[in-house]
Amino acid sequence: MLHQIMFGKQVINYFFRNLWRWNNILESLSTHEYLPCLFLLHRLWVHFSCLCLISFYGLYLLYKTSHLLNILFAIPLHFSHCKMQPFYLQEYNEILAKRTQQLQNIRHQPAQFTVLVREIPLCSEHKTSGCSVDHFFSKHYPYAYHSYQMLYDATDLEQLLELPVAFVTFKSRWGAALAAQSQQHPHPLLWITEMAPEPRDVLWKNLATSYRYLPLQNLLVFIAASLLTIFFAIPVTAVQGIAKFEKLRKWFPPAMALQLIPGLRSVVTGYLPSAVLKGFIYIVPFAMLGMAKLAGCVSGSKQEIKCCSMVFYFLVGNVFFLSLLSGSLLDEIGESFSNPKNFPSHLASAVSAQADFFMTYILTDGLSGFSLEVLQPGLLIWDFIKSHTYSRGKEKVPYLYSMPYFRVIPFVSLSILIGTVYAVVAPLLLPFLIGYFFFGYAVYVNQVYTLNFVLSNENVAQDFFYSIIVVNAYY
Template sequence: MNAESLLTSASINIGFALLILTLFSILRNSPSNAPIYYARRLSQHRRLSFLLRRFLPSVEWIRLSLSVTDDEILDTSGLDVLIFIRLFKFGINFFLVCSVIGLLLLLPLNYIAGEGGPSRRSHSMDAFTISNIANGSHWLWVHFLCLHFVSCYGLYLLYKEYKDILVKRINQLHIMRHQPNQFTVLVREIPLCDEHKARDCAVDHFFSKYHPHSYKSFQILYDGKELDKLLVTFASLLFFIFMFLINEAKSITRKIEDLRHRSMTKQNRVAPHAEIEQLKEILEELGRRIRNTQTKEQLQSKRSYFRVLFNISCLGFLQELPVAFITFKSRWGAALAAQSQQTSNPLLWITEIAPEPRDVLWNNLSIKYKYLPLHKFGVYVAASLLTIFFAVPVTAVQGIAKFERLTKWFPPAMAVQLIPGLRSIVTGYIPSVILNSFVYIVPFAMMGMANLGGYVSRSRKDIKACNLVFYFLVGNVFFLSLLSGSLLDQIGESFSHPRDFPSRLASAASAQADFFMTYILTNGLSGFSLEILQPGLLIWDTIKSHTWDREKKKRPYLYSLPYYRIIPFVALCILIGMVYAVVSPLLLPFLVGYFCLGYVVFVNQIRDVYITTYETCGQYWPYIHHYIVVAIVIMQITMIGLFGLKSKPLAAFSTIPLVVFTLLFNEYCKIRFLPTFYQCSVKVKCVFSFLISRGSYISNLENAIDAYSPPCLRAPDIDDVESGSLEPLISPT
């Protein structure tokens, strides 16, 4: 790819992003679009004010996003969301420093100190990369020093972030000390009681005996599918009774109005007062019945009463599951039980800290623990097959990006050269668009696979999907793009000379810099712009508003932050940026713009659109830390290959200790920080217990007992009756 193709791709992406952002700044000021662009605010019943100049584009949303602080995000959305935003801040801080070094030092060095002077290959983008440096040149030691500086600076930022997030996690746990999951433990693989052949009595006997001072109560889980069906039928019956009463009341109202109208006519001057009074009495009786039925709390109490009677008669045949939620009297008691092995058999009485009640995936709790490895193995197999099949479109994209190879495979493509500027669009813009289009469906496919993994909480399922998507992107979008793009013509030589393969891989990395520039432009400018515009929801809302929901009040479109869809792509861009920080510094300014735009867009989305559906208190960060360490190691290995390719064996061997140091740093972080993200110390739990009053302590225990009631034993919610049914049935005379 030449400079003209890169400039064409940049121009198209920048123009498209400016158009989309301008359209968003206009549409967000329309009250009819508030359920899309202010869903979070509407769910919190916050007032919205729209300016009279709302049809003029503005950048007010950017100013508001930049004014949001980390503390505000932490207080309103939680630590997980803050970590998501800190990932963009990490990218800005890291690549801003790398850009200064790359543009002021490495870029001029690559261009001036190249083979044959600055005029050589000045028409190509390779003139600004390390591949322009002559073999054996002493200027490569500058790249060696920059590699060490970039690596150490990245590790410093990682350590600083890890330490700061650990402190915030402990503070967040302190704030959430009243939550039910602080007192609750999830127990799986509960054996049957020898005496009663039941699991509920086995739970009570076991924890009363081995945790006598801290055990409070338990909630055994049941396979309540049939009970749920009956309760849905019961809810439908109540609704039909209510609607029947409403219809009868409306019918009597029409009769009263008709009698009044007839009494005022000349044909019937004598008003039928007796009949009207009789109908009024019937109407008042119906009104009393409706008022006794339409109140949500009374409906809930009636259904709860029904449920109690039903459970008393039906719990005998409901199948118990070998799973239970155990409530303890104190937090340290729950921590000790969750973090210890209960019996000598590790496959029985398996305990862990319970997830938040809103985070629990109840259906997956019915999966037997011994079958979970099979579920996870199936997920890995499905993800591997998807990765293999995805190699076809990636190879095709690289064929389009290399015009010479495209004309070799498809000779009619030579006609592209007849139209001025079309070749630059075909080779510079279209490949990145096609690749992003194919990759867009990958997170949803991986989430579907993660659903089959049997995870007990949504947060674990999302984290697993993040891992699957990240390694898919590293394998396909990064490595496969390198192999299919730059090594396809040399693959025969690679097999003939396998010892040269690392050097050829390093050469491929430097040759593909221009393609990854266009990829980041498309993924960042176009991707983030479409994220904030929400075109899919706009189209869906327009169709609904003009068809079946024409006269209904709009409800906000509430969604949680799609971690699995954003974090892996941001981590991939960090990987690309680190690999090319020393190889091709011209890429770095694009990454700074990528992270700045992403930061502004997602702060706006978090403030106005996305809601928080669970809180893990920062358990995403260890995975993000791992992704960035992987990126640093790949950068260092690539540079080892490049130094060998440039006939600098001493520089290549001197980089190996840097790789070892990075791996040791990662191990230190695992020992120093990681345990606190999955376990909580007894000391912290005891401190939390001392800070709570007696009344609040009893209330917390009661909430913990009720919060983990399974859906089949919980009164389902009943939607509020529409306001039209609560209006007066007859107008006053």
Template sequence: MNPESLIASAGLNMGLALIVLSLFSVLKKQPSNAPVYYPRRLAAGEDIPFDRGFSINRLRPSVSWIPRSFRISEDEILRRCGLDALVVIRLFKFGIKIFTVCSVMGLLILAPVNYTGKKDSTNDVSHSMDSFSVSNVRSGSSRLWVHFACLFFVSAYVLYLLHKEYKGILDKRIQHIYNLRNQPNQFTVLVRGIPLCIEHGAYGCSVDHFFSKHHPDIYHTYQMVYDGKSIEKLLSSLQNQASSVEKKLEKLQQRVDKGQSIVSVFCSISQSNTDDILDQENKLEQLYQKIRLGQSEYFHKQKELPSAFVSFKLRQGMALVSQTQQHVHPLMWITEATPEPRDILWSNLAISYNRLVICKVGVSIAATLLTIFFALPVTAVQGIVQLEKLKKWFPPARAVQLIPGLGSIVTGYLPSVILNGFIYVVPYAMLSMASIEGFVSRSKMEMKACSMVFYFLVGNVFFLSLLSGSLLDQIGETFTHPKDFLGHLASAVSAQSDFFISYILTDGLSGFSLEILQLGFISWHFLRSHSFGRSSKEKPYLYGFPYYRVIPTISLAILIGMIYAVVAPMLLPFLIPYFFLGYVVYINQMQDVYEIIYETHGQYWPHIHQYIFMAVILMQITMIGLFGLKSKPEASILTIVLLILSLLFNEYCKVRFRPPFYHFSIQQAKEIDDLDELEGQLEAHRETAVNAYRPHWMSPVNISESSSTEPLLSSC
């Protein structure tokens, strides 16, 4: 990629970002767009202060939403959105801290050293950033010790920040659990692999007998899990019909309300509408009666599954049972900490524990096939980047040069756009695969999808882009000489810096801008409002926060920046606006748009720690190969020592910080129990846990806030 292509990519991305953000700031001010840009606040019943009536201010772009994002404190995010959301925000701050310091180091130290490092002018610079990268330094030069010193500094700084973040988030997790003492999962354990009681032919009596015998002092009660597929389908169908009838009732009521303000000539029309309302109310009441009848019939013939929610008298008992093996047979009486009631995937509780292994194998095969398929577009993208090489293999590509400036746009902007377009569908595909694996909670499913997406991006977007770009320059070198892999990797990393700058610009400026615009929702909202008629009470477009989509993408940007921190420091300044824009965008999305549908108290952070630590390791491995290419074996050996020290640091973090993220300690459970008992709330919190884990299809039907003997909507 030449400098003109890089400038074209930067210009197009910045122009698109300015247009999209200006459009967003205007659309956000329109009251009619509140279901798109304020769905969370609408669902919470908050009042949104719009300028009523026509005002020129409503049509003027503004940046007032940006300072608002920086005024929101971490405590407010924790209170309103939870610790998981705060972890995402801390990830953006982590990126800002790293690359602000690394950019200063790179621009003031590494860039001048690299630029003045080669005195042999016989080799022409073939890549726009080569003169500022380590590839411009002569082999065996003593300047390479500057790069080793910077590598040591960056590694130490990042590991220090990782340690600080791990400890800080762990402290917040412990305090957050103290603050949420009314959570039912603090008293409840999910038990699977329950044997059938031979005497009574049921699982329930086995549960009661087992825990009464082995945990008599702490066992309280149990709630069996039932197969609800049939009743769930029935209720879903009836509730959809009821929803359709309610919409008809709402439209009829609007007609009647309008008719009451018209002269008496139209009284007959109004009376006709009133009769229609009564007919629809009768239909709605009949549907709700069918729902109640279906629930009643199911309750008497419900089928037990070999799973149960077992409640204990104290949190200490829950912590003890959830972390110990209950039976000599490891596949019987399997206990685990229970997720929040709103986090549970009830349909997956019906999956046999023995079938989960088969599901995991199937997901692994599907992910592998997707990875192989994705190699085609990545290789094609690199073909566009290497246009000069592509023209030798595909002569019609020379036609691009006939239009002035088109070649720069094609090689600079188009590849990153195509790649980001393909990447956009990957998180949703991985989430669908993770759903097949049979996780009992949405949070565990999304954490699995998060890891699958990240490693997919590392393997396909990063490594495959490097190798495919390198292979177009030197066909077959990587595979014919596998012993030289580190050397090929280091050489490819240096050569592909321009492409990853374009990728960061497109993913950051264009990607974050389109995220906050909500292009799909605002387009559908416009079509529905103007083509299909507008409802007086439009439901907000409310969806859960997409951790599985946001965290891997940001982690990949950190990985790219880390690997290029010493190799090509000119990439680093582009990452600072990337993380700043992402920070303000997702603060806005958390406050106004996305709903927080579950809370794991920060369990995403151990995954994020591993992603960032992987970036540190890849940075060091790349530099080992690069020092070898530059005939500096002493630096390679010292980097290997640094690599070993980094691995030891990670093992320390696993032992010191990781366990409290996945286990409820006996000490903390006892302290919270004592505090509850002192305040007289222990009994209330325990009884809340008993009633919390009941399937949603057995919940009472809400008939529009009315009793069955009253009309569902008032008529005139």
């Protein structure tokens, strides 16, 4: 907080000492770029007041969290001399009841006590991996080790092939966590341990893949994602060309007919680029998920997390930076290479010039995206086709699952990035962003409650994963 206040003070002093520089800069800017800078110059204290408010609120949350932790690990007898003894005891009892309920739920989750071990060497005496696992963990974890289960390749039932992979169970969660987070052997590619996923979440085919090939698979996935990001620049550049009516009229002369119909030009250059871009981007998460399946993840949740990070970097590279570069900066790209010192100023002018596009993008995503999320037309059509073709006569699922993690969170993170960048440059974008988050909270909080009801007896890990991530992201 002190650093923020001192930084704000230095910025204000700098602005007042160099006011004549700002006057020269403002005179050289257009009307669209002038207003945000003027707003920043005369209302700078509002922004730093908001930063101070956010900082104080964060400190309050930290204090509240530490207070709850102190009560959580305290003993009720410690409050015997406290005047507010009933209040503390009531709060302590509530937290104790929640912890007891959580521990009871964990008792039915053996994955909390199990470690996945890969690249197990053969035993020198019996030439089997199972004997090596038992000797190793009995020696290094004599009090925590409980049992083990080797994995077999059941492609040929007559000749089961033992894989160098095993699930090792411990007597306590502490022992399992210690074994999963420790390096078991000086050789980094032997005795590789990690916490075991839930049985429903395990990707059994990927466990048969040798750990030595995973870096090569990750490299191939990275190259494929990079190529998709590069080639996706073609539709993004075309969309930005539509947003510029002067360029559109130059490239496509029949576009001059748009001026004859009142309001059609603003619709084509304003709403159409964002709608087309959303249509192209909608297929990207599923393409990234297909690539993430080649990375050899041991669980479906890790596979979705990897896909989520790939989609986010794709959106940052294409939707954000490429939208800036393909706009006003593309015309001056040669000058930027000849004069690299002018590149930051060109990039700053490009950011302010694309404010209207990102404002329309967030508005389009908020109205069309959330309405489609509520209606779920794609899932309805797919369920109708499936129920009338190959799934005819089978038991029907009474619910439609939606909201995959890799399709929701990257777009929310991109909106946060856009709002952070344009909070000062284009303050009018903030109301649209706030409305976007309110719409998202209203839509996804109901889906989270539905998933909590539906998945309570089917997939506890997915239920907890979605509810924690999505609700916190939108709240």
